[in-house]
Amino acid sequence: MTKKNSDQLFTDLLRNDRIGEPSKAIEDRLMYSFLLKNSSMKLKQNSFASFFGWLFSVQSLGLKTGLVSVILFVSVMNNQINIDSGTISCTDTIFAKRVLVADSTSFIQSIDSLRTDSLN
Amino acid sequence: MIFRRKNREYSDAELMQQIVSGDQVAFNGLYHRYKDRMYYYFYRMLGNASEQANDFLQELFMKLIEKPESYNTAYPFQTWLFSVANNMCKNEYRRREVRKEYQTSEVWRPNLDYMNDTSVEPEQLIEKIFATLDQLGEEHRSAFLLRYREGFSIKEVAEILALPEGTVKSRLFYAKKMLAEKLEYLKDEIEL
Secondary structure, eight states: OOOEEHHHHHHHHHHTOOOOOOOHHHHHHHHHHHHHHHHHHHHHHTSSHHHHHHHTSSTTHHHHHHHHHHHHHHHHHHHHHOOOTTOBOOSSSOOBOOOOOOOHHHHHHHHHHHHHHHHO | OHHHHHHOOOOHHHHHHHHHTTOHHHHHHHHHHHHHHHHHHHHHHTTSOHHHHHHHHHHHHHHHHHOGGGSOTTSOHHHHHHHHHHHHHHHHHHHHHHHHHHOGGGOOOOOOGGGGOSOOOHHHHHHHHHHHHHHHOHHHHHHHIIIIISOOOHHHHHHHHTOOHHHHHHHHHHHHHHHHHHOHHHHHHEEO
16 A cells, blocks of 8 residues: 555645534624724714824824925915016016006096197 | 625735725625634634634634734735634633643543554544644644645744744644554554
């Protein structure tokens, strides 16, 4: 009779060993426990505690610094780009700023000057 | 999401990530994947006691429910799960040792009358093997089970038991040697 390799023999023996299944009640209890744990977790998810915890912690400092830099850059550039309406810029180094606001006295004055012009 | 789950088999690590975020379907999947293996391990490690094996199985998965984040996804899940199970068995042996000090008269000894039988059925042989391994101690039994039942490599067994590979090899060799010596049937059947 040829001798078998001991590893193979023990592997075959143990792999074919049947001892039955665990109790079904365990599965039910575990699922119920998971459900309980999960329901308490969902309450926590509604709060901002974890977000503020992350915000004021030392973790992800690079990311936070980057975000703040981007916000600052955008706000500064926004003010720089904003051109006042009603300003006329000239290219010949003479900068004339006229505020085109309706002024009733100017109208009266111009009407008077027109009248005097017509009398003359 | 539901359709994706039906079509795809998730890895253990992926299921664990879903469990951390409270996915019960993932937990159910992981339980069904491992319940029989873990039950067998506890059954054989704790002296063939089905009730205790059930209790330990429940306790093991309760740990997973309570602290799923304790699993590091960088390591293989089954190695981690068996190491947790093995630590639970070790704690149980310690408790038994303490109890034994108070109950010295009731020390259980395996019945070894059958040892010299020359022909046995596979079921009987398994019982004989574990009765023989009981004489060696739990550390030999755990290495034997993990290697031959679960099919872990020597390196993985060493990781689970937190031992050097050489120690695992020597335990397996010593267990096989003792089995060959004790069981007449095996002596004729195997070569070490």
